[in-house]
Amino acid sequence: MSANGTKIQIELKGVSKAYGGVIANKDISLQVPEGKITGLIGPNGSGKTTLFNSIVGYHPIDEGSIAFEGREISTLRVPEIARLGMLRTFQQTRIYKKMNCVENMVISISHRGGGGLAGVFKSAKDAATVERAEHLLEFVGLYSKRKLISGELSFGQQKLLEFAMALMNQPKVLLLDEPTAGINPTLINGLIDRLKRANEEFGVTLFVIEHNMRVIMNLAEKISCLAHGELLATGTPEDIQNDRRVIDAYLGAH
Amino acid sequence: MSARTLDFSVYAVLIAFALAAPFVFPNYTSQVAVMWLMVLMAVTWDMTGGQMGYNSLGNVIFFGLGMYASAVVQIGLVYDVAEYTSAFGAIVVDFNDTQYFTGLVLGIVAGGVVSTIFAIIVGPFMLGLRGPYFAIGTLGLAVAVAELVSGWEYVGGGGGISMPVYPGIAGEGSLVWYILLGLLALSAHLFCRWLYSTQFGLAINAIRDDEDKAEAMGIQTTRYKVVTWVASAFFMGMGGAVFGNMSGFIEPLEVAFPTTTFGIFMVAMALVGGKGTLWGPVLGAILFHVVKEWTWTYLLGWQWVALGAIIIINVVYFQQGILGWAQDKWPRLFGVSVDRGPSETSVEAAE
Numbered sequence: 001m002s003a004n005g006t007k008i009q010i011e012l013k014g015v016s017k018a019y020g021g022v023i024a025n026k027d028i029s030l031q032v033p034e035g036k037i038t039g040l041i042g043p044n045g046s047g048k049t050t051l052f053n054s055i056v057g058y059h060p061i062d063e064g065s066i067a068f069e070g071r072e073i074s075t076l077r078v079p080e081i082a083r084l085g086m087l088r089t090f091q092q093t094r095i096y097k098k099m100n101c102v103e104n105m106v107i108s109i110s111h112r113g114g115g116g117l118a119g120v121f122k123s124a125k126d127a128a129t130v131e132r133a134e135h136l137l138e139f140v141g142l143y144s145k146r147k148l149i150s151g152e153l154s155f156g157q158q159k160l161l162e163f164a165m166a167l168m169n170q171p172k173v174l175l176l177d178e179p180t181a182g183i184n185p186t187l188i189n190g191l192i193d194r195l196k197r198a199n200e201e202f203g204v205t206l207f208v209i210e211h212n213m214r215v216i217m218n219l220a221e222k223i224s225c226l227a228h229g230e231l232l233a234t235g236t237p238e239d240i241q242n243d244r245r246v247i248d249a250y251l252g253a254h
Numbered sequence: 255m256s257a258r259t260l261d262f263s264v265y266a267v268l269i270a271f272a273l274a275a276p277f278v279f280p281n282y283t284s285q286v287a288v289m290w291l292m293v294l295m296a297v298t299w300d301m302t303g304g305q306m307g308y309n310s311l312g313n314v315i316f317f318g319l320g321m322y323a324s325a326v327v328q329i330g331l332v333y334d335v336a337e338y339t340s341a342f343g344a345i346v347v348d349f350n351d352t353q354y355f356t357g358l359v360l361g362i363v364a365g366g367v368v369s370t371i372f373a374i375i376v377g378p379f380m381l382g383l384r385g386p387y388f389a390i391g392t393l394g395l396a397v398a399v400a401e402l403v404s405g406w407e408y409v410g411g412g413g414g415i416s417m418p419v420y421p422g423i424a425g426e427g428s429l430v431w432y433i434l435l436g437l438l439a440l441s442a443h444l445f446c447r448w449l450y451s452t453q454f455g456l457a458i459n460a461i462r463d464d465e466d467k468a469e470a471m472g473i474q475t476t477r478y479k480v481v482t483w484v485a486s487a488f489f490m491g492m493g494g495a496v497f498g499n500m501s502g503f504i505e506p507l508e509v510a511f512p513t514t515t516f517g518i519f520m521v522a523m524a525l526v527g528g529k530g531t532l533w534g535p536v537l538g539a540i541l542f543h544v545v546k547e548w549t550w551t552y553l554l555g556w557q558w559v560a561l562g563a564i565i566i567i568n569v570v571y572f573q574q575g576i577l578g579w580a581q582d583k584w585p586r587l588f589g590v591s592v593d594r595g596p597s598e599t600s601v602e603a604a605e
């Protein structure tokens with residue numbers, strides 16, 4: 001429990017990760033509160049994606065600890081962590097490109113509980129599952145495209161599909177890596193709105209990497225800023241916006 | 255026509271042909287039997303190659319293991335296998351009907367079971383390899399298994415084994431192999447049709463499209479991959495058991511583990527017909543076999559060139575194969591929707 005009574009869902013302590021000589025993350029400590037939207041910003045190459053990869057078990061970390069709901073997860077692998085209820089989306093959007101949207105959704109159902117292979121022999125057209133899939137596709141505005149092969153969607157639509165797939169899995173936490181990158185600017189507000197609604201209506205904790213300052217100020221209650229692999233500051237959007245080091249990092253990067 | 259009606263119409267046509275063929279072309283029973291084997295090979299290869307994106311060049315392992323397992327069981331029920339093989343046919347093989355048919359049934363089952371067990375053991379390791387590494391790894395494994403069997407005197411080593419001779423009247427045997435191979439091909443295809451209609455089918459398609467994403471979504475990819483390969487091995491093992499009996503004599507390199515013929519054919523057939531589609535491997539196998547038999551008869555000396563040319567044209571110019579191409583051209587016929595509207599409409603509509 002933190003001071004104001006919200007539970008800490010993800011807690012990083014002194015996390016470091018280097019690629020050969022490049023120190024991508026250095027001694028990072030931060031907390032992601034349950035049920036909230038937390039932001040992670042920083043210039044390109046500052047180590048944001050690396051930190052996500054460390055959290056979801058994509059690679060082992062060099063030092064530090066990562067706890068999810070109080071349980072150490074830094075030694076678990078990607079699918080195990082996913083089955084605990086922590087999912088991520090990719091900066092380079094990843095969907096199943098030769099399958100249609102509904103199929104992409106149906107296969108994204110939760111694999112929690114480790115129920116083995118039982119249940120997977122249910123029909124791919126199982127009515128209840130398809131209905132939930134279509135409902136979520138409607139939520140992200142892709143209902144009319146549901147029978148389309150997903151690889152034929154525009155890049156922005158693929159991002160929306162990937163987001164809907166993540167929701168289909170009913171995760172506790174969703175880590176979104178630059179959800180607005182490459183999306184038509186006129187559609188960004190709609191996406192922000194959906195992220196907020198996913199957080200409120202489905203109770204999913206969001207941890208969002210965002211390069212676009214305006215977007216993250218609109219979205220997150222608490223923001224951490226990275227630069228050169230180190231944590232510069234953590235605070236409310238106002239704090240971050242006015243933080244000298246953050247401003248310098250951003251200006252220095254451009 | 256719905257996909258379901260279409261499927262059952264094709265089944266009806268193929269079954270009608272299968273029932274009529276031995277009467278209409280009595281001289282070609284063995285050739286058509288081998289055609290059903292080719293269908294079985296292409297369909298089971300496509301389970302991993304087409305549907306899951308794991309292109310095995312070593313599925314003949316299951317074929318050969320099934321063949322040897324059935325030989326050992328069929329002979330071992332009556333004789334000491336080591337004595338039998340070391341005599342190189344000098345032992346007068348004499349099985350009474352009960353011994354023969356009991357052995358045959360148990361042998362076919364053993365063929366399926368032994369290949370299954372082998373796939374369960376090597377699956378987790380081999381399926382950890384991706385892309386070309388899996389292809390080369392499985393090819394290497396097939397060559398290694400063939401070598402090991404060649405050096406194993408108990409099963410006759412490189413000299414091979416003569417199989418028990420079918421006891422019935424002349425011609426009856428070839429009809430039995432025909433029926434068994436036809437039934438195996440049909441049951442493998444029906445099994446696949448069911449499997450691909452389940453969420454399991456979606457999972458292996460997801461692995462094909464993006465395995466890292468599938469893992470990131472919590473799918474236990476290794477389990478799905480192993481189960482798929484094991485199912486494919488089970489059918490292939492039984493196919494090998496039947497084909498060994500049909501051949502009458504088995505040996506490691508040409509009959510049981512023929513990596514450069516059957517091993518390549520099964521890949522080529524699935525590619526020609528359209529990998530990753532339900533009927534592509536069937537179509538590919540039938541076409542490939544007919545062309546092969548035809549060139550063997552009329553283009554003797556050039557048959558390998560002709561087959562090679564088909565494979566090259568397929569791989570270079572026509573990668574989706576016949577049904578893959580048809581699916582692109584007439585998507586609606588295959589239940590695939592197409593988008594004709596402006597690309598972002600629905601997103602805007604939902605704003």
Ligand SMILES: Nc1ncnc2c1ncn2[C@@H]1O[C@H](COP(=O)(O)OP(=O)(O)O)[C@@H](O)[C@H]1O
Pocket residue numbers: 019022023024042043044045046047048049050051
């Ligand atoms: N797989 C990798 N191998 C080597 N270096 C990497 C790898 N991934 C990232 N890096 C390096 O680590 C640093 C941080 O990268 P990244 O985490 O992708 O930053 P961000 O997501 O903030 O743009 C960069 O210098 C990048 O070049």
Ligand SMILES: [Mg+2]
Pocket residue numbers: 048049050091
């Ligand atoms: Mg990044």
